[in-house]
Amino acid sequence: MVALSKSILLGVLAVVPAIAQPAYYQTKTPYKPRQEISSYETPPPGFRPVFTELVARHGSRGLSGMKADLAVYNMWKQASDEGALTPLGKRLGPDVLKIMEANFLMGYGVPGISNPGYGNETAVGIMEHTRLAARLLKRLPGYWRTIGSAAATAPRQIVVVTSGVDRAVDSGAFFVESLISRQPNLGGLITYPPAPGPYPADAPVPQPDGTNRFLLYFHKLVPKTDLVTDPGDPLYTTYRQSQAYQHYKEQDADLAAKQEAIWGDPDSVRAGRAVLSRLFTQDFVDKIDAGVYSFANTGTWTFTSSDGKFTNTLKGDGKTTIKSLADAGSLIYELYAIAPGMKNEAGVAFKRYMPVRQAKYFSYLNDASDFYDKGPGMTEKGDVTYGMAEILENDFFEEIDAIARGDFSHAAKLRFAHAEIVIPFASKLGLKRVREQLPQADMYTYDNSSWRGEYVSPMAANIQWDVYGNGKGKLLVKMLYNEKETDFKPGCKDARVSPASHYYDYKKLKACYGKEF
Template identity: 65%
Template sequence: MVHTTVFRRPLAYVLGSVALSLAGCGGGDDAPSASANLYYQTKTPYSPQQNAATYEAPPSGYSTVYTQLMARHGSRGLSSLKYDLAVYNMWKKASDDGALTALGAQLGPDVLKIMKANFLLGYNVAGISKPGYGNETQVGITEHTQLAQRMLSRNAALFTQAGAAAASSPRQIVVVTSGVDRAVDSGAFFVKSLLAAQTNLTSLVNYPAAPAPYPAAAPVAQPAGTNHFLLYFHKLVAATDLVTNPADPLYPTYQDSQAFQNWLKDSDLAAKQAAILADPAAKTAGRVVLERLFTKAFVDKIEAGTYSFANTGTFTYSSDDGKFTSTLAGDGKTGISNLGEAASLLYELYVIAPAMKSEAKVDFSGYMPLAQAQYFAFTQDAADFYKMGPGILEKGSVTWKMAQILEDDFFTEVDAIAKGNLGHVAKLRFAHAEIVIPFASKMGLKNVLQQQPLASLYSYANNPWRGDYVAPMAANMQWDVVKNSSGTVLVKMLYNEKETDFKAACDSARFATGSHYYDYTKLKTCYGHTSL
């Protein structure tokens, strides 16, 4: 059954709800929203959420013996030729009609700057193998470079000891990625930064063999350090990942991935996504944005359906040195058929511009007033909330059950330490928002796992989930593990480098009242993890 109820709210209500929510829209420990003033949501460039000088020190008698990380790739350009080309085609028609305002006249050239920068993104940048859309920008490279530096600084004694003993008692730094370029590159930039600061760690870096053989009937080889099941579990496909044997430990993950992919075609999800932009507030906000750029008559034609646009057309750009040329064509699947869609696609350029400040050198803030950025941030959060966040209560854990393998992997690493196996000094994992978001839900982080009943619609007034807290660019979860001479193991979690509580049900596992260190034996029992 398709639920088509549209929850209609005036724009003042929606924006009022946004404003009221800012004080408490962060995540664990009531962290403030990372983009409370700019509304970039999951495209927010990364910044650590706590001053390292304020971190809780290990309890007396404990020292750090291990650390691990799972991180989203760094800030990137647009994923493909869609938003930019659709917006450009709208602008071009307005230009042809003589329907541009003075501000609107600047939009087309700025869109072309964004487009050219994405066509050439990563060209002549060491560490980027294939230039073009979807690559990390200089901002993203810096994010992972600095993230590594801070991990090294935070665990200085651990890595100094590991480096000094590299020849006699080597402990591996295990590196695993999803296998997708920008995640692979993020891992490479992170490791490069780590080794630049401490060269004696070089021999410790290990890229383990990919899970194999999959599919069993016709195995597809994957590069060392690749693990689709662990870090690309939202999109496992039969061609490379098929698991048919129920006894295979990876069978549940494959099945959970298929369930999630079926969810993306669910009629209830489609109805919720449609309801978000069907709200009259979307049209109101869209008109405010567009009438600053185009004449009212032109905007009226979009609203009436007289004009519609899509990402059609072919463009070619060459690098300044003439040694690289890229030609791409739009697929026509990204369209503009109403005012809300038009402004939401412009919002997509607004949120990507800060990540591309070195490459495109454009500022889109003038095209997206703050109140409207705030509104379209809400629509983006709502879409992500339903697609891969906590989602609909009646649908259960379909959006995050597939993250069980990653939760297990974190606990299994600490199991080894608890058993006295110090073969690993660190494990570094690099993935995507589609992995970070379900994982945060699976871990039950505060303000992250509040589901919404089917009969209601997500809003900032009724739900604390925010994309800029859960999955900004380079979002990460880190566990630092400490141990004392009697073998007791404690774990502390950092989420986006802020000391963060494990789920509330595990409060009794805290080492002490108010501490961010948790007794590992009690913690794994609370999460239902069974050591192998």
């Protein structure tokens, strides 16, 4: 095992990331645009918008399942039964129950959410996509007025595609609703294309229109719904890349060693003790440290909505465990990180349970884990974590190729997915602060890497390309990453229309990325 040294720990605790959020919520950071529309570079003379496209992560959500919350509550209940709570600790249990109840009932009574419960978007998440859509209209006002006014005579399509997972589907629906509420004449242009396939060929599993798992769920393609066996099938490569990535996550010994080093470092135990000592008596904390006590997400719980019309009963699976102080600290951090996005539903100020110093440390552990798990990872592993994003990269270019051919049937393409899609896509594009890998011999730290989850994929993270034409066959492309004008990979600087511009000549950009369609 590669241990994290004391100097690394001190670096984690002392070095402020290039883009710092004092709260340290990592990829659970609620979304904020990184640039004001009024400060965007204007297009060169003679160019006007002709197309726009995006891929966006779903908005802020609740917990994905009854895991950290129930395990932490069971730990708290044992301490409560023993009278081992500090004054601050006495507040923890009721606050955890608020988070649990909010997740059990998440989305109930919210128009557009059909399956209430864990994993659904919160009010914050819904607003993130509602406002993202509003800013898309505001960014290109003349373009959308033209598209809308031509809807009856020369309609162009606004293509909407999702991963098929509830929170991504809901994000797309709230985004589209926001567009139409502000500009009703766009409603007739919304289209949901048929899903690929159906796959597998020998036992097809139909998918709803507007679903494309290969494009927007490529990290988790499975034989039951997605099996592709024909090498001549255009989706064969993506399926094989997905299998390679899943094999890497589940069976790669080098990745396992990295994760063991990250989560097994003695400093994580000290961080966990610092968190728990404020909540429980010393004797109780020592019992966890000695292995006398362990806890898991076991037990059956039921919550009913205030109007009595919806009841949700769930049983914990026992797979989320607290066997060490590090486990306990990291699970409390999970609740701390999810709480801001649930402020309307749970209203819990979890900051009081997670001091900034420990929040930063556990955020670092999550960043380190994600860097190897879904970020650029180890140099020696090549593109195993992001090669599968090629299908999405191709899709972005293919849409612009259609415009270049004079096919203006699509006015926009809107894609809604997950962090596991946005992160590898940003790596595949070679974006600064995102793509840089580390040698296997090195350990990720905040000193040697600028990769940060809150920068790469906060909630509702998005990558948008605006396309401009001059009516003479020349196209320019500008990229926005979380709504900030962003450079394409460094090797494409010669495609810029001028050295300091964010507008890129499309033909040169396409050549830079080696695209031939």
